[in-house]
Amino acid sequence: MRSKWVSGAIALLVATALLLTSCGPKKAEEAVKVRIGEVTRSLFYAPEYVAVAKGFFKEQGLDIELTTTPGGDKTMTALLSGGIDVALVGSETSIYVQQQGSGDPVINFAQLTQTDGTFLVSRKAITGSFDWNSLKGSTFLGQRKGGMPQMAGEFTLKKHSINPQKDLNLIQNIDFANIATAFASGTGEYVQLFEPQASVFEKQGKGYVVASFGVESGHLPYTVFMAKKSYIDKNSAVVQKFANALQKAQNWVQASSVEDITEAIASYFPDTDKEIIKSSVKRYKDQGSFATDGIIDEQEWNNLQDVMQAAGELKQRADYKALVNNQFAEKAKQTVK
Structure with missing residues (x-):
């Protein structure tokens, strides 16, 4: 009699476990x-x-x-x-x-x-509105040739009737990671920079944002x-x-x-x-x-x-x-x- 009771209890426990398993939350899908x-x-x-x-x-x-x-x-x-x-x-x-x-x-x-995400940074502070013609004859530290920043930069310069190869001394053979350092060490009168370096230079008094290539080159x-x-x-x-x-x-x-x-x-x-x-x-x-x-x-x-x-x-x-x-x-x- 006891054996039947034990067997019945075990069967009930197994059935309950199976029921809880089937009704319980499904395992979350792996990400x-x-x-x-x-x-x-x-x-x-x-x-x-x-x-x-x-x-x-x-x-x-x-x-x-x-x-x-x-x-x-x-x-x-x-x-x-x-x-x-x-x-x-x-x-x-x-x-x-x-x-x-x-x-x-x-x-x-x-x-x-x-x-575009770059800004034109001048070594000197400029009062009033920026005149793009002031770039003519200057040394301009640009971005890598063939990259979108450089292309957007040249597009903007041409939009303002500036020939990048003839109207200024264009430097674009410096690695992206070293452009800001080169400007900080004295190379160029203008530089094309992404944030946060543009803001860093402004805070340090090493450069001043005078224009946005993103605004100039459009969507x-x-x-x-x-x-x-x-x-x-x-x-x-x-x-x-x-x-x-x-x-x-x-x-x-x-x-x-x-x-x-x-x-x-x-x-x-x-x-x-x-x-x-x-x-x-x-x-x-x-x-x-x-x-x-x-x-x-x-x-x-x-x-x-x-x-x-x-x-x-x-x-x-x-x-x-x-x-x-x-x-x-x-x-x-x-x-x-």
Whole structure:
């Protein structure tokens, strides 16, 4: 009798356990790792860091591995070789890849910044409005030839009837990482710089921001998330989640104060004073450098190619529809609030 009772009790316990197991919470799906390679660590990319820091990628079930791969060539090499899944770099690099005849084109799928991010810094303070003609005959410390900053710089100079090669002494053979140091040591009367270095120089009295190349060169797909077509085709759901997280970050940046944005991204710039971060973020936000959504419109794409063409870096114009896929960004804009 006791044996039957024990057997019955065990059976009841097993049944209860099975019932609880079947009714209990399902095991959470494992996060999908996405490896991002950013061309540089920059305050210009604030919405990217917001998306990571505020957990927007995590909410979408994505585990982001963010690495900095200095230089567009290194970033694109990492993408093409499979070292990263997604690259954050200038759209011009996707055009360069196409010009080289790649069988697996690199597709732009979400825009992060929509203007150039550099500023014209003068060694001397200038009172009143800046006259671009004052650059003529000066020594100008520019950016690397073929890169988007240099092309946007030359485009702006030509817009103001200045021939970069004839009207000034243009220096562009200094590595990106050493441009600010070269200017600080006495090279050049003007220099083209990103933030936060422009704000740092102003604080130190070593230079003064007199104009914005971002304002002057207009809207273009300056920094964009891109991936190989084969990756997008195989991982369309992941790419959509990526675009959703980015859109949420872009919405947050647009709605938030400079102070709140600074707090959100400060950990990514541990060696930069918070007041400098604030100054840099404010400049970029005020001039509309942070894209409000990931959509790359055709007018911006054409403006990009105008800039490249003016710099002599475009063999032939690239088909917008062949290198841009807006379906993910468009859906994110419609659904993410």
